[in-house]
Amino acid sequence: MPRKIIIDTDPGQDDAMAILLALASPELEVVGITAVAGNVPLALTQKNARMVCELAGRADIPVYAGADRPLKRELVTAEYVHGKTGLDGPVLPEPTMQLRDGHGADFIVDTIMAEPEGEVTLCPLAPLTNVAMALEKEPRIAGRLREIVLMGGGCFEGGNVTPAAEFNIYVDPEAADIVLRAGVPMTVVPLDVTHKTLTTASRVARFRDMGTRPGEAAAQMMEFFERFDEQKYGTDGGPLHDPNVIAYLLKPELYSGRQINVEIETSSELTMGMTVADWWGVTNRPKNALWVRDVDADGFFELLTERVGRL
Ligand code: RIB
Ligand code: CA
Numbered sequence: 001m002p003r004k005i006i007i008d009t010d011p012g013q014d015d016a017m018a019i020l021l022a023l024a025s026p027e028l029e030v031v032g033i034t035a036v037a038g039n040v041p042l043a044l045t046q047k048n049a050r051m052v053c054e055l056a057g058r059a060d061i062p063v064y065a066g067a068d069r070p071l072k073r074e075l076v077t078a079e080y081v082h083g084k085t086g087l088d089g090p091v092l093p094e095p096t097m098q099l100r101d102g103h104g105a106d107f108i109v110d111t112i113m114a115e116p117e118g119e120v121t122l123c124p125l126a127p128l129t130n131v132a133m134a135l136e137k138e139p140r141i142a143g144r145l146r147e148i149v150l151m152g153g154g155c156f157e158g159g160n161v162t163p164a165a166e167f168n169i170y171v172d173p174e175a176a177d178i179v180l181r182a183g184v185p186m187t188v189v190p191l192d193v194t195h196k197t198l199t200t201a202s203r204v205a206r207f208r209d210m211g212t213r214p215g216e217a218a219a220q221m222m223e224f225f226e227r228f229d230e231q232k233y234g235t236d237g238g239p240l241h242d243p244n245v246i247a248y249l250l251k252p253e254l255y256s257g258r259q260i261n262v263e264i265e266t267s268s269e270l271t272m273g274m275t276v277a278d279w280w281g282v283t284n285r286p287k288n289a290l291w292v293r294d295v296d297a298d299g300f301f302e303l304l305t306e307r308v309g310r311l
Pocket of ligand 2: 039
């Protein structure tokens, strides 16, 4: 039986690669996709999510729009990384599939309450506003979820939007705090992992060599998306963040980490949105998350390339 997942996302070229990987993998059943404001405003993330589904030939996937801003703070976006459309790089056709009616947070609640207990995995690839709203609307989903596997945070790699904070957590720290405290089995895929999976020229070339529309679009998305980080980090290629969440579900043996306590800074502006990860166990705070630290980067790209090549 395929593993049922909901992807919560702010496409975003790396989100798009994660969605392609999920839709190309028969081990997973994407029950639905919920868009949230993050990399670019909601009007664009919900449209981009539909464009990516159609790129994968999956206009059947239910796509919902969720929160258009964080729970309390003003929205911070990242057009400087993703371009003004949020999916700059390839020229993709306007979506024809319709957005589903209803709020993404309600879809998350309704799906988890309708599916058998322990059947649904939530894969947030974005600010956690929708997930926090769902938990607040219906706290019982916490006990029914199989797991949350999210991309966010940083410990040994620090932050990427401030010295202390990673973007997904920084945009909505209050939401992240609600999610990390919810008592759901939680796996965090942080910058400590994603800074090791770089879109080097040779890796990107393999997508172009596929000679398919998804392969070419993937190459163009990575080439656009990486330029900011190549400049910033002086590397060949940039970190490919979000597909690591899906790859973790498909081949967890590519990853290693430790069950630790993780808490979120929600008061100091200096460290707002910091994931305070107790990797060395210096506190006796509850160990609420599996913090992934290492990845077999070649194995990750082998998987991503092979699967996208199926589309
Ligand atoms: O910090 C990286 C994260 O922020 C990724 O999810 C990327 O898509 C952006 O949302
Ligand atoms: Ca994202």
